[in-house]
Amino acid sequence: MPKKSxxxxxxxxxxxxxxxxxxxxxxxxxxxxxxxxxxxTLTAAVREAPGASHFLGTDQFGxxxxxxxxxxxxxxxxxxxxxxxxxxxxxxxxxxxxxxxxRKFRDLVLRIIDSSVAFPSLILALVIxxxxxxxxxxxxxxxxxxxxxxxARITSNMVAGVINRDYVSTARLLGVPGxxxxxRHLLPNIASPLLVLIASSFALTLLDISSLSFVGLGVxxxxxxxxxxLNEALPSIYSHPIEAIxxxxxxxxxxxxxxxxxxxxxxxxxxxxHAPASARKQAVRxxxxxxxxxxxxxxxxxxxxxxxxxxxxVKGISFSIxxxxxxGLVGESGSGKSLTxxxxxxxxxDGLGMNATxxxxxxxxxxxxxPDAKLAKEIGLVYQDPGTTYNPAxxxxxxxxxxxxxxxxxxxxxxxxxxxxALGNIRVRQPEERMRQHPxxxxxxxxxxxxxxxxxxxxxxxxxADEPTTALDVTVQAEVxxxxxxxxxxxxxxxxFITHDLGIVQELCDRVLVMRSGEIVExxxxxxxxxxxxxxxxxxxxxxxxxxxTSPLSRLTNTxxxxxx
Amino acid sequence: xxxxxxxxxxxxxxRLQMSKNRGAGWSAFWRRRxxxxxxxxxxxVLLTFLIVPLIPGDPAIAILGTNARPASVNALxxxxxxSDPLWSQFVSYINGLLHLDIGESFRYKTPVIDIITTxxxxxxxxxxxxxxxxxxxxxxxxxxxxxxTRGGRRNALGTGFSVIAGxxxxxxxxxxxxxxxxxxxxxxxxxxxxxxxxxTSSVLPIAALALGPIFAVARVVRAETYTVLKQDFMRTARGxxxxxxxxxxxxxxxxxxxxxxxxxxxxxxxxxxGAIVIETVFSYPGLGxxxxxxxxxxDYPVIQGIILVIGSIAILINLLIDVILGIIDPRxxxxxxGA
Numbered sequence: 001m002p003k004k005s006x007x008x009x010x011x012x013x014x015x016x017x018x019x020x021x022x023x024x025x026x027x028x029x030x031x032x033x034x035x036x037x038x039x040x041t042l043t044a045a046v047r048e049a050p051g052a053s054h055f056l057g058t059d060q061f062g063x064x065x066x067x068x069x070x071x072x073x074x075x076x077x078x079x080x081x082x083x084x085x086x087x088x089x090x091x092x093x094x095x096x097x098x099x100x101x102x103r104k105f106r107d108l109v110l111r112i113i114d115s116s117v118a119f120p121s122l123i124l125a126l127v128i129x130x131x132x133x134x135x136x137x138x139x140x141x142x143x144x145x146x147x148x149x150x151x152a153r154i155t156s157n158m159v160a161g162v163i164n165r166d167y168v169s170t171a172r173l174l175g176v177p178g179x180x181x182x183x184r185h186l187l188p189n190i191a192s193p194l195l196v197l198i199a200s201s202f203a204l205t206l207l208d209i210s211s212l213s214f215v216g217l218g219v220x221x222x223x224x225x226x227x228x229x230l231n232e233a234l235p236s237i238y239s240h241p242i243e244a245i246x247x248x249x250x251x252x253x254x255x256x257x258x259x260x261x262x263x264x265x266x267x268x269x270x271x272x273x274h275a276p277a278s279a280r281k282q283a284v285r286x287x288x289x290x291x292x293x294x295x296x297x298x299x300x301x302x303x304x305x306x307x308x309x310x311x312x313x314v315k316g317i318s319f320s321i322x323x324x325x326x327x328g329l330v331g332e333s334g335s336g337k338s339l340t341x342x343x344x345x346x347x348x349x350d351g352l353g354m355n356a357t358x359x360x361x362x363x364x365x366x367x368x369x370x371p372d373a374k375l376a377k378e379i380g381l382v383y384q385d386p387g388t389t390y391n392p393a394x395x396x397x398x399x400x401x402x403x404x405x406x407x408x409x410x411x412x413x414x415x416x417x418x419x420x421x422a423l424g425n426i427r428v429r430q431p432e433e434r435m436r437q438h439p440x441x442x443x444x445x446x447x448x449x450x451x452x453x454x455x456x457x458x459x460x461x462x463x464x465a466d467e468p469t470t471a472l473d474v475t476v477q478a479e480v481x482x483x484x485x486x487x488x489x490x491x492x493x494x495x496x497f498i499t500h501d502l503g504i505v506q507e508l509c510d511r512v513l514v515m516r517s518g519e520i521v522e523x524x525x526x527x528x529x530x531x532x533x534x535x536x537x538x539x540x541x542x543x544x545x546x547x548x549x550t551s552p553l554s555r556l557t558n559t560x561x562x563x564x565x
Numbered sequence: 566x567x568x569x570x571x572x573x574x575x576x577x578x579x580r581l582q583m584s585k586n587r588g589a590g591w592s593a594f595w596r597r598r599x600x601x602x603x604x605x606x607x608x609x610v611l612l613t614f615l616i617v618p619l620i621p622g623d624p625a626i627a628i629l630g631t632n633a634r635p636a637s638v639n640a641l642x643x644x645x646x647x648s649d650p651l652w653s654q655f656v657s658y659i660n661g662l663l664h665l666d667i668g669e670s671f672r673y674k675t676p677v678i679d680i681i682t683t684x685x686x687x688x689x690x691x692x693x694x695x696x697x698x699x700x701x702x703x704x705x706x707x708x709x710x711x712x713x714t715r716g717g718r719r720n721a722l723g724t725g726f727s728v729i730a731g732x733x734x735x736x737x738x739x740x741x742x743x744x745x746x747x748x749x750x751x752x753x754x755x756x757x758x759x760x761x762x763x764x765t766s767s768v769l770p771i772a773a774l775a776l777g778p779i780f781a782v783a784r785v786v787r788a789e790t791y792t793v794l795k796q797d798f799m800r801t802a803r804g805x806x807x808x809x810x811x812x813x814x815x816x817x818x819x820x821x822x823x824x825x826x827x828x829x830x831x832x833x834x835x836x837x838x839g840a841i842v843i844e845t846v847f848s849y850p851g852l853g854x855x856x857x858x859x860x861x862x863x864d865y866p867v868i869q870g871i872i873l874v875i876g877s878i879a880i881l882i883n884l885l886i887d888v889i890l891g892i893i894d895p896r897x898x899x900x901x902x903g904a
Contacts, residue, residue, distance in 0.1 A: 013731070115605045117831070118883045122838030123876050127612055130860045130868045131619045133627075207737040211842045214739055215857045230743060234846070238758075241747045248740045259735035347803055350716025372806035381804040388797035393819035393894050402805050440896045 014264025020257035028077045031070035038067035040222075047240050056246050060236060068229060069246040076225040076254070079140050079218075080206035086144030087205070088198055091151020096186060099159050100178040110156060113149045121146035125208065129217045136225075139218035143208045147201060154197055158190040196266045203258030210251055226251050292358075293320035297494050298344070298462060301358035305339050305518075308351050314339050315518040321462070324492040326484075328509030328526075330499055330542065336518040337498045338384075341466050344496065345379055346370075362461055373407040380455030380493075384467040386447035390439035397435035400454040408458060415457075422453040426483060445476030452483045456491075463487070463495045469504065481508060502542055506530045514539045590898040594891055602880065609876040613869040614658045618651060628671070628863045645865075667873070668866035672859070677870035680855065685874060688851035690767055691840045692878065695774035696833050699782055702775070707783035708821060711790025712813055726787070734780040738839035742773035742846035759848040770847045774839050778832050782825065785832075789824045793817050823894040826886050833886070834879045841875065 043062030050057045056065040094113075098106040116124070125142035132138030162168060168185050176184070212218035213227030221228070226247040233243035293299045298321035305314040314336040321327045329337045343354045346366060359366040361378060383389045390399055401415035410418070416435060423431035426449050439447060448468060455463060465484065469477040485508060487493050497509060505512050506529050514522040514536065522536040534540050620627045625641040641647075646654050661667060667677040714723035749769060750758035757766050793799065794817060802816040841853030848854070852871045859867035891898045 111601075111604060112608065115601065115608050118605060118834060119609070119876055119879050120835045120838035122835075122841055123872055123879065124612075126841070126856060126860065126868070126872055127616055130616050130865070130872075132621070133863070134861055203735055208838075211737065211739055215842055215845045215854075217857060217860055230740070234743070237743070237746060238751055241751060244743050244747065248743055251740050252736055255735040255737060256732055259731060263731055345804065347800055349800075372808070376804075376806035379804075381801070383797065383801060385797060389801050391798040391802065391816055391820065392896055393823065394816070398815075399801075402802075402807070406805065406807060406811070438895050 011264070011268075013260045014268065017257050017260030017262075017264055020253065021261060024073060024077065024254055024257060027070050028074040031067075032074050035064075035067040035071050038064040039071040040068075047236065050242055056242050057240065059232065059240075059243055065243050065246055068224065069226075069250055072225050072229055072247065073250065075136075075219065075223060076206065076210060076227075076250075079136060079209045079225060080202060083140045083144035083147065083209060084198065084202045084205045086140070087147030087151050087201065088194075090144075091148045092155045092187075092194070094148065095152040095155025095157075096159055096182050097178070098156060099163050099186075100181070113152050113156070116149040117153050121150070121204075121208065122211075125212065126217075129212065134217045134220060136213075136219040136223060139209050139212040142212065143205055146208070147205060150201065151197070155190065155194070158193060159186055162186055162189045196262055199258055199265055200262035203255045203262065206254055206258065207251065226254075292318060295322075296320035297323045297325075297362060298496070299358050299360040300340075300344065301356060303340065303343060303356040303359065304354070305336065305343055305348070306353045308353075313352070313518055314343075317515075317518070317520050319513055319520065319523075321494050321496060324488070324494060325511065326488055326495040326497055326509045328497045328499065328505035328512040329515060330502055330505055330512060331515035332500055332542075334517075335515040337515045338466050340515070341464050341496055341498050345381060345464050346375065347381075376403050376407045377458040378461050380458070380460035380463040382448070382451050382455060382463065382465040382468045385471045386444045386451065387439075387471065389451065390447060392439055394438075395435070396437055396439060396442065396450065399439075400435070400450055401457075403454070404457045418457060419454060422457065423450060426453055428453075443476075445472055445479060448472060448476075448480050449483055452480070452487070456487060456493075459491070459493075461494060463493055464498075465495060466498045467500070468497075469499065469501070477504075484508065502529065514542070590895055591891070594887075594898040598884065598887060602884065605880050605883075606877070609873060609880070610659065610662065613872050613876075614655055616869060617645060617647075617865055618654070623647075624865075628865065662873075667870040670859075670864055670867045672862055672864045672867070677866045680867060681852070681870055681874055684850060684852045684855050684871075687761055687849060688840055688844070688853060688875075689878070691770050691774060691843070691849070691851065692837050694767060694771045695778070695836055695840070696882070698771060698775040699778045699833070699836070703779045703782035704786055704822065704825065706779070707786025707825075708790050708813070708818070710783070711787040711794070712817075714787075715791060715794050727784075730780040730784050734777055734784060736777045738774045738777060739842045739846055741776050742770060742843050745769045745773050746846065759846075761850055766847075766849070770840075770843050770849055773846070774836060774843055777839075778836055781832050786821065786825050789821055790817070792824070793820045796820070819893050823890055826890055826893075834882055837875060837879055837882070 040063065043058070045054070045058050045062045047060055048054055048058040048062075054064050054066065056069070059065055059068065094109065098109045101109075121143070124146040125139075128142035128145055129138055132141060163186070168181070171181055171185050209218055210225060210227030210230075213225050214231045216231060219225045219228045221232075224232070229247040230244055230251070233240070233247065237244050292301055300320070301318045302316045303314055303318070304312060304316045306312050317336075317340065319327070329340065331337045339348070339352070342348050343356075344359065344361075344366065348354055356367065364370050364374065364378060390396070397416055397419070400419050401410075401412070404410045404415040404418065405412060408415075420431040420435060423434060428434060428446060428449060434442060434446070434450070442450070448471075452463075452468075463484075468484075469480050472480060481504065484495065484497070488495060497505065499505060506526060509526045512524045512526060512529050513520050514524070516538050522534065522539045524534060524539070528534070529543075532543065534543060617624050623638075624645070625638045625647060626633065629638055629641060646657060649657075665678055667681075669676055670680060673680065710722065710726045713719055714726075746758045746769065749756045756769050757763055758769075760766055798820075799812075799816060802812055807816070840851070841856065843849070844851045844853035845857065852875060856868060856871040856875075858864075859871065
């Protein structure tokens, strides 16, 4: 099911849909009782225009079009309900019970279901209509059977998600019989999405049965449903279009009713845990406060970040980064360290508001609009999860050279060449081949090193690295940290390094800021941290939970110093 | 050559050799896909074969009517090999298919294959024309609305689109077709009401077929736009400080198309079913109206032939979608088993 974003709409859609359905049911119940005479009696008043005696005129046999349209509601609904019940019961049965069957059998049935879902349901319907011959009964069977694979597939998917949960496994171990397992444990868990599917599939079923009647394969004269009425109206559509418009309206009305119920149910089902519609982010400069770190490369003063509900996620923090300095920002997840980094990079997510008294990088005032090219050149970015950082649809080369090509105006060939050289420098094997590959063909460590290499192409003054080693395994972490160290000492690039791993910052960072609940609770030098000279309880606790990395890291620093480029 | 197509599409370093990894992806794709293909076609062949044996009672009497002379019933039984055991009927059915011989129409006394070759182009025009129209309109529409209303922007536009699209998406093609005929052919008299004699004949049927799916697919595209825009790689792209055009067209669009095609595949295949029905509205001389007539007149060879062809088109559309998916997002090449 596609995700809905407008949750506010769902109760309206559901209510409207249910009201429309109630109208249809009332018509279906009462119209045949009161209007059958008008609807079925042949009169001499043939094909009369709409008027006082006949609201929508009469058909070719002088029968009242309005009455016939309303009376047809009952048969249409009965057929659609029967076919839907058939699809649901058989489909759910198949989709559920194959999970109790041996694996080989289940795989076979699933493959057959998959193959048949790929065909339009009308093909199966035509086959059955061909076997049973035209008629209302065969139309119900045809559309009902055609709907089975869809329900079986969905049920099977949902059961697959539920079957391995603990309570189901427990019930199986306890020897609960298959049928009870299904009704007691599985069905309640899949009921809600199933209901959504039933509502939308009912709409399709109704329209499909009517379409069979419409082409002459469904309901046969003298019986009539909406589709049959439309079929009978077609020959006289030039002289008497109202006869076609009436059943068309009813078909659309029924279809829309069922769709709205389905949409409303789906939205309600998916609404759980949805945030309310969010406002736009805005960077606001707070007045007052003179620059506190005029000589620093990066100056952040009074940075506050709020969510849509007005909660302060970052509470007026200030810090600076000097030229050539590596500043570590540590804290547990949710402490606001990544938000701080992203607001400095100008990449705050939708819905978050940001204000500050100063936000500056060199001579760039980051609270104003800065030309894209300038920003792209000055700030290099390395993100947390290399697996999701890259666009799966684009080749590595396109993504790695993008800034160089778009903002430095380099020709593709030159950009490629410089990137290939950079990759070679950091000992990525077969860099030409890597450039041609898609991200999923590279390992996480390789992707992360490629990110670092590409962020250096523009020779930025600041690198913001947001947990760049968290997603990597330990040996790869060391390699990546070595890159950062080499860049810093080789080119003097300043860095803001976000992590929750104190072991890393001890070795890498000149200064360390400890964040907790949106505030900076302690400021230390890397050496102080290494010697354990911390004052704040929180830092002490963070330090205690950090596995000692002293020995491997000192080895690592030695290596770093030896391998500097 | 898939490698070249990708380069052409994404503007990457042209004329590359396929890397080893990539080649393995595609060969695995075809291995997996061919099994699915064989199964689908097998299912289709079995299904069409079973039509005649499954007819309740004696198929020959069902076809000729209860008043038929025993001699002609026997002749028909002979012609359809109804006295043979089921498996031998199946073998000769398949044997016929392999020689493109689906039999002879009871009604027209002409080979079924001739009927199909005459009528197929009309139906293919409707089906592929409307699929193209749906994609060309729905993808930009859904993506545009998705981009404009992302993160809760322009709430009125978002809600308005939801209501209108939800409403129009539930319009069945044959009803839209009827209404279009009334408006454009009868009231405005600008387009022909039916037939296939002039170039504009297919305008109304294609429009009628496409209207509902356009909005159904546009809804999917909008929801997928929201999902794609929230991905980490879009933040990376924003970090490259790109203009909106490049951000959305180069970075968001391919991913959008991949997820859209996955979800919209069934809508597109279902469109084929609509094409069968809509031909009746427009007296359009395609396979759809032919198969309906064949069912009414119990012309079984024609029914079997046309259902085989329409089913094969559905299989073809599915395959096409998977190939496009593989080109856009090579991760799907090793994906789950499909039909």
